[in-house]
Every structure is written in structure tokens, then in C-alpha cells.
Amino acid sequence: MLETIEAIRFVTPLREGGSLPGVMEGDDFGTWVVKFRGAGQGLKVLVAEVIVGELARALGLKVPQLKVIEVPEQIARYEADEEVQDLLTASVGLNLAVDFLPGAFGYDGEHPPSADEAATIMWLDAFTANVDRTPANPNLLRWHGDTWCIDHGAALYFHHSWPSRGSHPERFAAQPFDSSTHIMRGVVTDLPSAHDRLSTLVTTGLLTEVVAQVPDAWLEPTADLPDAESVRAAYIANLVARLANPEAWSPR
Structure with a gap:
């Protein structure tokens, strides 16, 4: 944690x-x-x-x-x-x-990251359904010559339906992602190889480690997910299902 x-x-x-x-x-x-x-x-x-x-x-x-x-x-x-x-x-x-990154300034495209880094950002946003990385709202900072990713609260939208409809990984797995307005659209050059490279890194073990870092107090139970353990399992199940169905969402 x-x-x-x-x-x-x-x-x-x-x-x-x-x-x-x-x-x-x-x-x-x-x-x-x-x-x-x-x-x-x-x-x-x-x-x-x-x-x-x-x-x-x-x-x-x-x-x-x-x-x-x-x-x-x-x-x-x-x-x-x-x-x-x-x-x-x-x-x-x-x-x-x-x-807090003192002296950081908002990303304006003047000094873009490498094509590989840009592809990693776009791929991650597509995988997690993060629609909040556009020219109007990049949610990127420039600090000490590097590009830093911030503000991921808009991702993983599927969990907002849990109180009423429960967890349905197959729905999240099939949800497309529109990359046409992504801030890195003009920087990336080889998206297929990015998927091949990154999808092998996102294992069930990694997802388990990442989800384990969330405090129990933030994992709101529902009738279908009665405790923190079941909520964690639902996050992992949704992400594993999406990873297995890249045809639906992987940017091209």
C-alpha cells in the first residue's frame, strides 16, 4: 500500500x-x-x-x-x-x-516526448479508457526537461456503475477508444509495436500489485462487491478482460 x-x-x-x-x-x-x-x-x-x-x-x-x-x-x-x-x-x-513539482509548467506541445514515450502515454490512456488527455486539457507537465503524466481520475469509468449495475468486465473489454483527439496523436509513429511491447508488461501480477496500493478505505463496497478484497478483484478482472481484447480499443 x-x-x-x-x-x-x-x-x-x-x-x-x-x-x-x-x-x-x-x-x-x-x-x-x-x-x-x-x-x-x-x-x-x-x-x-x-x-x-x-x-x-x-x-x-x-x-x-x-x-x-x-x-x-x-x-x-x-x-x-x-x-x-x-x-x-x-x-x-x-x-x-x-x-508538488516546483516550477513545472503545462505541456503545450513545443517540446514533445519521444515517439515511443508518446505511444506509451496514448496506449495507457486507451487501455484505461482515460479520455482526459486532449489539446484542451493535456494533463501533462514539463519539468526538468521531461514530460510528466498527471490527473488520471477520469479513467476507469466502469467503476461508477458498480452501485447499480455491478461489475461487468466484458463491457469494459469491448468499449472502443477514440484516439483522434489525443494530445499525442501527432507525435506517435508506430502504435502496433507499442501494443506488442506494452501488453506483455501488464501482467495479472502487476495489476495485482498496483491495485493493492489503494487503501481499503477508498474501496466502496456494493451489494455485489461486499468487501475491499472483492472490489480489488473486480478492478483486476476488468483490466485483464480489456487487455485480452485489444481489437476493441487499441489505438491504430
């Missing part, structure tokens, strides 16, 4: 997008961008961030370090901004900390 730290100070909100993440200091002397459990998107966004972010790291992409950060009640109590105070109050407990 991801390392757990404790928040000691709320620094500033990041008012970009709808989730209102914030910069916080941790008791590990680090500065972190925190994505809160009490935000409107809910816990499943944090789960997707961990699973897809750690898959990206395993495939050789650069991803800021992830930790679990515990937000104590007293931080919320003394926050002056009412909107932030409400969010912190709703987020007491375990939240997601993403390493």
Missing part, C-alpha cells in the same frame, strides 16, 4: 478545474498537491489516480510520487476560507497526495 503521511499545514487551494485540490505540507517535510476525498467526484477518482498512475510508472512513464495523506480535523477547524474549510471538514481522514 502507498506510504501514509500526515498533513500539518494547508498552504493554498488550486482553483483549476472543479475538484479544488490544495497544496499541503506533510510531516515528511514534503509539499504535496492533495486531492480530497470530500470533493464532488468522490473516492473512485482517487482510486483511478492510484491505479492508472502506478501503471504508468510501471510502464516507464514519469509520474509524480503518490502517497496517502491523513488530514486531521484541526486543520479544517482553523482554515479561514469557508469553501476550503467545508472541503477539509468533509475530507478528514485519508486523501491522495501527489508530489
Whole structure:
């Protein structure tokens, strides 16, 4: 499971997008961008961030370090901004900390990654059904001359249907992926070889290791998935099924 730290100070909100993440200091002397459990998107966004972010790291992409950060009640109590105070109050407990990259700037295409790295990014987004990597919203940073992948909460959309319809891996396996608007569309050169290269790395063992890093407290049970163990198994089953059906989604 991801390392757990404790928040000691709320620094500033990041008012970009709808989730209102914030910069916080941790008791590990680090500065972190925190994505809160009490935000409107809910816990499943944090789960997707961990699973897809750690898959990206395993495939050789650069991803800021992830930790679990515990937000104590007293931080919320003394926050002056009412909107932030409400969010912190709703987020007491375990939240997601993403390493703050000081001086990083948004990706604008001026310095693209290599064709292989671009293909890895596109392939991972197709595999995890991450539609949120477009020129309008790249969710990429440039830092120290490298391209860094961030913000994977929009991926793994299938888990949003679990409270009502349960887990159906065959549906996710068959879901196509439109790569025509992907930010890396003009950079990649050999997508078929990317699939051959990357699909062999995504084993059931790797998926098990990645899913195991998600805290139990973020895995919301349902009638069909009554405990954390069964929820983890459902994530693995959906991803294994999709990997076995590349004709439906693999970008070309």
C-alpha cells in the first residue's frame, strides 16, 4: 500500500478545474498537491489516480510520487476560507497526495516526448479508457526537461456503475477508444509495436500489485462487491478482460 503521511499545514487551494485540490505540507517535510476525498467526484477518482498512475510508472512513464495523506480535523477547524474549510471538514481522514513539482509548467506541445514515450502515454490512456488527455486539457507537465503524466481520475469509468449495475468486465473489454483527439496523436509513429511491447508488461501480477496500493478505505463496497478484497478483484478482472481484447480499443 502507498506510504501514509500526515498533513500539518494547508498552504493554498488550486482553483483549476472543479475538484479544488490544495497544496499541503506533510510531516515528511514534503509539499504535496492533495486531492480530497470530500470533493464532488468522490473516492473512485482517487482510486483511478492510484491505479492508472502506478501503471504508468510501471510502464516507464514519469509520474509524480503518490502517497496517502491523513488530514486531521484541526486543520479544517482553523482554515479561514469557508469553501476550503467545508472541503477539509468533509475530507478528514485519508486523501491522495501527489508530489508538488516546483516550477513545472503545462505541456503545450513545443517540446514533445519521444515517439515511443508518446505511444506509451496514448496506449495507457486507451487501455484505461482515460479520455482526459486532449489539446484542451493535456494533463501533462514539463519539468526538468521531461514530460510528466498527471490527473488520471477520469479513467476507469466502469467503476461508477458498480452501485447499480455491478461489475461487468466484458463491457469494459469491448468499449472502443477514440484516439483522434489525443494530445499525442501527432507525435506517435508506430502504435502496433507499442501494443506488442506494452501488453506483455501488464501482467495479472502487476495489476495485482498496483491495485493493492489503494487503501481499503477508498474501496466502496456494493451489494455485489461486499468487501475491499472483492472490489480489488473486480478492478483486476476488468483490466485483464480489456487487455485480452485489444481489437476493441487499441489505438491504430
